[in-house]
Amino acid sequence: MKILAMPVGLLTAALLSLPAAGETAASSTREQQTAQPIEAIVVTARLREEDAQDVPFALTVVDSVALEQRRIDDAISVFRHVPGLSLTSFDDGRFAYFQLRGIGPLSQAISPDDGSVVTYIDGVPQPVYASEIAYLELERFEVLRGPQGTLFGRNSQGGALNLTTRAPGHELETSGRLEGGQSGYLLAQGAISGPVLEDRLKAGITFRASNVDGFVPNIAPGGGELGDRESYAGRGTLIFTPSGEDGARFTLSSNVDRQTSSPFYYVLRGQPRSQVELNPENEVKRTAWGISLTSEFALGGPDLTAITAVNGFRNDQFTDDTDGLIYGPLFGQPSSDFLEPLSFSDWHEEERRFYQELRLSSSAEQELAWTAGLVYFHSDFDTDLKNRSTFSPFLNGDRDATQEIDSYAAYGEVTTPLATPRLRGTLGLRYTRDEKSLNATFQGVGFPGSVDEFAQESTANFDLWTGRAALLWEATDDINLYATIGRGAKSGGFPRFTLSAAVGQESEAYAESTSWTYEVGAKAALPGGRGQFELSGFYNDVSDEQLFVLDFVNFTFVPVNLDTRSYGVEAQGSYVWNGGWSVAGGLSWTLGEIREAAEISGAERGNRIPNVARLSSTLTLNHRGPELRLGNRAAASMATVTHQYVSSRAADVAGSFNLPSYHNVDARLGVQIGRTEIYAFGRNLLDTTQELNGVLYGPGVEGASLGRGRIVGLGVTSTL
Numbered sequence: 001m002k003i004l005a006m007p008v009g010l011l012t013a014a015l016l017s018l019p020a021a022g023e024t025a026a027s028s029t030r031e032q033q034t035a036q037p038i039e040a041i042v043v044t045a046r047l048r049e050e051d052a053q054d055v056p057f058a059l060t061v062v063d064s065v066a067l068e069q070r071r072i073d074d075a076i077s078v079f080r081h082v083p084g085l086s087l088t089s090f091d092d093g094r095f096a097y098f099q100l101r102g103i104g105p106l107s108q109a110i111s112p113d114d115g116s117v118v119t120y121i122d123g124v125p126q127p128v129y130a131s132e133i134a135y136l137e138l139e140r141f142e143v144l145r146g147p148q149g150t151l152f153g154r155n156s157q158g159g160a161l162n163l164t165t166r167a168p169g170h171e172l173e174t175s176g177r178l179e180g181g182q183s184g185y186l187l188a189q190g191a192i193s194g195p196v197l198e199d200r201l202k203a204g205i206t207f208r209a210s211n212v213d214g215f216v217p218n219i220a221p222g223g224g225e226l227g228d229r230e231s232y233a234g235r236g237t238l239i240f241t242p243s244g245e246d247g248a249r250f251t252l253s254s255n256v257d258r259q260t261s262s263p264f265y266y267v268l269r270g271q272p273r274s275q276v277e278l279n280p281e282n283e284v285k286r287t288a289w290g291i292s293l294t295s296e297f298a299l300g301g302p303d304l305t306a307i308t309a310v311n312g313f314r315n316d317q318f319t320d321d322t323d324g325l326i327y328g329p330l331f332g333q334p335s336s337d338f339l340e341p342l343s344f345s346d347w348h349e350e351e352r353r354f355y356q357e358l359r360l361s362s363s364a365e366q367e368l369a370w371t372a373g374l375v376y377f378h379s380d381f382d383t384d385l386k387n388r389s390t391f392s393p394f395l396n397g398d399r400d401a402t403q404e405i406d407s408y409a410a411y412g413e414v415t416t417p418l419a420t421p422r423l424r425g426t427l428g429l430r431y432t433r434d435e436k437s438l439n440a441t442f443q444g445v446g447f448p449g450s451v452d453e454f455a456q457e458s459t460a461n462f463d464l465w466t467g468r469a470a471l472l473w474e475a476t477d478d479i480n481l482y483a484t485i486g487r488g489a490k491s492g493g494f495p496r497f498t499l500s501a502a503v504g505q506e507s508e509a510y511a512e513s514t515s516w517t518y519e520v521g522a523k524a525a526l527p528g529g530r531g532q533f534e535l536s537g538f539y540n541d542v543s544d545e546q547l548f549v550l551d552f553v554n555f556t557f558v559p560v561n562l563d564t565r566s567y568g569v570e571a572q573g574s575y576v577w578n579g580g581w582s583v584a585g586g587l588s589w590t591l592g593e594i595r596e597a598a599e600i601s602g603a604e605r606g607n608r609i610p611n612v613a614r615l616s617s618t619l620t621l622n623h624r625g626p627e628l629r630l631g632n633r634a635a636a637s638m639a640t641v642t643h644q645y646v647s648s649r650a651a652d653v654a655g656s657f658n659l660p661s662y663h664n665v666d667a668r669l670g671v672q673i674g675r676t677e678i679y680a681f682g683r684n685l686l687d688t689t690q691e692l693n694g695v696l697y698g699p700g701v702e703g704a705s706l707g708r709g710r711i712v713g714l715g716v717t718s719t720l
Helices: 008-016 029-033 064-070 075-079 324-331 499-503
Strands: 059-063 085-089 096-100 117-121 138-145 159-165 173-181 186-197 201-212 228-240 249-262 283-298 303-320 344-361 369-388 397-418 420-443 453-474 479-490 513-525 531-551 556-577 581-594 615-624 628-630 633-646 662-673 676-683 691-698 701-706 711-719
Touching: 059 064, 064 138, 064 615, 064 633, 075 085, 075 096, 085 691, 096 117, 324 691, 324 701, 397 499, 420 499, 453 499
Parallel strands: 117 159
Antiparallel strands: 059 138, 085 096, 138 159, 173 186, 173 711, 186 201, 201 228, 228 249, 249 283, 283 303, 303 344, 344 369, 369 397, 397 420, 420 453, 453 479, 479 513, 513 531, 531 556, 556 581, 581 615, 615 633, 628 633, 633 662, 662 676, 676 711, 691 701
């Protein structure tokens, strides 16, 4: 697949302009070669601006400079830089979700509401089935560890990704980025932003198009290579301040993300070379979209914020459900017996969501900090599924199901000094009422064992309490100690597809999941402003974590709830020193285990939580060389190298097999001339095989999803 269009004029102007050195160009030689004090990291982890060191729980923060250096601009690149974060992804733009500290779905997400680490962009929650999107114009991302249900609400039981985009500035700015490399990789991005009406209206727009070829051969006759992806993404922002910068502020944002891919999902483990045998080849088209309006008012006391948003996605997916290389050994037949397109799934899914939040907060200068709000959320999720199978009644028939969710919430949190200004206490509470309904129909196709037709209308309601209590003590001017107790919850609901309808049975609602998290930690600013260091320990006690398990007798997925626990230690920090060098990284040791047995899933007490690495780490080394003169221009070398380590993980709750550990190394080496950088880059430079998750099909038949191999290329970026 090839990119069909790109903003040629904008990219040409941005990429070919090399401004002369001066006040608007690169930093001076002395600035580059002398360590500069690191400014306090300002975050909005508690829906107000504050120093990250004053937040009484662990969080990983990456600012705009580091985002640019490390090229963090999508879900997989976030995962590469956050130890303790697990990502399950099939690289199709749809099946992707995070686990954090061992909390999250135990297999694939059961429903459109089954996410334990929710992604928020500018305060708006993103769909679980469309959270794997391009991150455009990011100013900062914050990974908030531990339950965030008090302020971030629904289902953020394990944590939240709080992404903040870059607002248009007071001056006209254009930028461009063009990259090309192995495996047909190509990316083009252009952006323009600035004032439209001085002190009243600012606007910005960004567009990105990318393409990459497949990397897993399909050995079926006429097959190509699966894993290719073509993507288009855009984002627009308008900021209106009718009475000037000190008055009311209205931010209107919109985004769209379109991906077309041919994923392979799972390959048979143990092959000399990873390959599949599919006819027809899988094809997925996924479009995610959103529009939001954020209105901010300073009322002379508290500040009022209103967020109104609509977003959603559409997914059209056709898959061959019987890879011959997997189903051949599973049934003891030649793989060619599964070449005919007799077993397939034809999916059409669409979710439309509405989100409304009203929030009052204390002004920044007040010693007693508080936030209170009301939230309404509605989701309308439609599934149209046509299944055909040669061996299972559960995988035959036509299904049409609609799930609706209405959610109401009220919350409040207060932070106040206790006895001394150096000791502060935090107390927060949130009540959420979820009302869910399922309206589903089934039409049989005459397969033996299945009914001719079936219908189901069901409802389920859930009352969820979440909250936290915390103490933070300023032990010195540079060291803060904290202790936090958090209550987390994730709503129950109905599975996204009603397979049991094929035999005339209703799909039962699965239970909500609740948890208690206990955390202690220390945050320190290093002498001379050269860096920060953070150390934390946590314990999670989870009741009724949600699991989608494959029943090999009936070849159907059923929901199960299991108790789990996880505990561990995390350390992270950053440091800069003379010579233009800086380093940042983190380490996470997590032990997660199942607390009860479940016969249908094979789970046993003491088994490991799937896809949770006991040890994971990230380390980024960055260097900017001394400034040199090239005629009337300034030039400096730049280098960034990032290493990620992920230890072995259990593939499923039964402990059927382990996914092997791996190392991932990314690098970018280049030269900056004025405001233009020309560079070489490499991803997965060691070309390691990375099994991201796994599944047991039957005795000795194991499948794994794979990360992409090495890609090396060249790129250029420029800002005017």
